[in-house]
Structure formats: C-alpha cells, structure tokens
Amino acid sequence: MFHFQEKNLTVxxxxxxxTTSAVVHSEEAIIxxxxxxxxxxxxxxxxxxxxxxxxxxxxIIYTHSDFDHVIGSGAFPEATVIASEGFQNxxxxxEVLEEMNxxxxxxxxxxxxxxxxxxxxxxxxxxxxxxxLGDMTLTFYQAPGHTNDGLFTVIEPCGIFLSGDYxxxxxFPFIESGYHDYKExxxxxxxxxxxxxxxxxxxxxxxxxxxxxxxxxxxxxxxxYLNRLLDDGTGLEKECxxxxxxxxxxxxxxxxxxxxxxxxxxxxx
Ligand SMILES: [Zn+2]
Numbered sequence: 681m682f683h684f685q686e687k688n689l690t691v692x693x694x695x696x697x698x699t700t701s702a703v704v705h706s707e708e709a710i711i712x713x714x715x716x717x718x719x720x721x722x723x724x725x726x727x728x729x730x731x732x733x734x735x736x737x738x739x740i741i742y743t744h745s746d747f748d749h750v751i752g753s754g755a756f757p758e759a760t761v762i763a764s765e766g767f768q769n770x771x772x773x774x775e776v777l778e779e780m781n782x783x784x785x786x787x788x789x790x791x792x793x794x795x796x797x798x799x800x801x802x803x804x805x806x807x808x809x810x811x812x813l814g815d816m817t818l819t820f821y822q823a824p825g826h827t828n829d830g831l832f833t834v835i836e837p838c839g840i841f842l843s844g845d846y847x848x849x850x851x852f853p854f855i856e857s858g859y860h861d862y863k864e865x866x867x868x869x870x871x872x873x874x875x876x877x878x879x880x881x882x883x884x885x886x887x888x889x890x891x892x893x894x895x896x897x898x899x900x901x902x903x904x905y906l907n908r909l910l911d912d913g914t915g916l917e918k919e920c921x922x923x924x925x926x927x928x929x930x931x932x933x934x935x936x937x938x939x940x941x942x943x944x945x946x947x948x949x
Pocket of ligand 1: 884885
C-alpha cells in the first residue's frame with residue numbers, strides 16, 4: 681500500500697513485514713525496487729507504473745534474492761532487470777521458486793501472473809558500477825552479509841539510497857550469509873554516505889527517512905548491534921525489544937545472529 685511520495689520518489693509498503701517497493705521517476709525511465717508482496721499490493725504498483733510510464737523504460741532493481749523480494753517479478757515482464765552477479769548465479773533459484781509457491785499455497789493466494797525467478801538484463805559485478813538514465817545516475821555497490829547477493833543503489837543527483845535489507849528502522853540486522861561480510865557492508869554504507877550526497881533512505885523493510893542524521897543513526901545502530909552480538913548478555917536483547925515493536929516475532933533471528941557471530945569469530949581465531 682501507498683507509504684510515501686515526494687518529488688520523484690514514491691514508496692509502497694506492504695502490510696507484510698513492512699516490505700518496500702520504491703519507485704523513482706526520471707526523465708527517461710522509471711526505476712523500481714522489489715515489487716511485492718500481495719496481489720492487491722502488486723496491482724496498486726502496476727497501476728501506478730501504467731499511469732506514469734508513457735514511453736519511458738521501466739527498470740527493476742532486485743536488492744537481493746530472498747523470495748519475498750522477487751515474488752512480484754512475473755507481474756512486470758516488460759521491465760529491464762538489474763541485479764548483482766550473485767543474484768544471477770544464485771545456485772538456489774529453484775528453492776526461491778519453491779518458497780514463493782509454498783507461501784501462496786499456505787495462504788490460498790491466487791495471482792494473475794506466474795511467479796518466477798527474475799531473468800537479469802544488467803548484471804552488476806563491481807563496486808561503483810554506474811548506469812546513466814537521462815538526468816539520473818545510478819551507482820551500485822555489492823552488499824553481502826544478509827544474503828551474499830545484496831546490492832546497494834545510490835541515485836543522484838536526487839540523493840536517494842536504496843539499501844535492500846540493511847539499515848532498517850524496524851529490524852535489527854538479519855545475518856543470513858556472513859557476519860564478517862555484514863560488518864564490511866555496513867562499513868561500506870558509511871563510506872557511501874561520505875562519498876555521495878544522500879538525503880533520502882529507503883530500506884527494504886520499514887520507513888523512508890529524509891533526514892541525513894537518521895540515515896547515519898541507522899548505520900550506527902547496525903555497527904553497534906553487530907559488535908555487541910559478541911558480548912554475552914549485555915542487554916542487547918532488551919534494547920532491541922524496546923527499539924523494535926515486533927521484536928518478539930523476530931527474536932529467533934536475533935538468537936541465530938548471536939550464534940553465527942561467535943561461530944564465525946571463533947573460526948577466524
Ligand atoms: Zn527482506
């Protein structure tokens with residue numbers, strides 16, 4: 681459902697996990713992230729795109745390959761698709777499809793398109809790769825740690841940072857592919873803030889912010905969280921419970937993070 685609109689940015693936020701689909705309008709193109717989740721929500725995004733597309737090209741950036749972020753891909757067959765090399769070479773494409781189908785089976789969901797794993801037109805394989813689209817420049821950075829195929833996108837000159845499942849204001853970091861990778865990716869986010877002029881942040885789950893300080897705070901919280909995972913029982917869980925309204929629902933991911941972090945650190949010793 682509709683979440684945010686200002687100038688050339690419109691953001692839809694699903695009722696499920698506050699998952700976002702960002703839509704950026706440039707002179708030549710419409711650029712969208714992760715169309716998701718429910719049929720009515722995807723239909724709302726489709727009609728927004730139809731209303732504004734005209735003779736512009738539609739681009740979809742997939743921020744990573746978790747099934748909830750690609751479940752809407754079949755609804756936009758005309759789009760030019762951008763994702764990381766890891767996304768393209770994902771050895772678990774079949775599993776992603778199975779997860780989409782299992783979700784629709786569980787909740788009796790009918791879609792008027794065939795769920796599928798996206799086919800990529802533009803594969804991003806290096807940090808700092810650029811794509812010029814008329815008045816806008818997109819710069820991409822690899823973002824492993826949550827999954828190993830994550831992608832950050834910076835859009836200038838409008839100063840938008842699309843971070844996928846990092847730097848959320850409604851979730852602590854979910855470490856699914858690597859603790860050390862995750863730490864480096866958060867450091868990369870700091871570097872990006874220093875080297876690009878950014879004023880708007882759209883996380884993959886949660887709320888848009890227009891405050892630069894809020895973006896920095898989100899980065900700082902992730903850094904602290906990752907470091908404090910290694911201290912035992914210093915109140916991190918309590919702090920997360922206070923900070924995140926839906927902590928009870930995601931508590932297991934926190935406990936898995938604690939285990940994963942100490943395991944990875946011990947392996948490096
Ligand atoms: Zn997600």
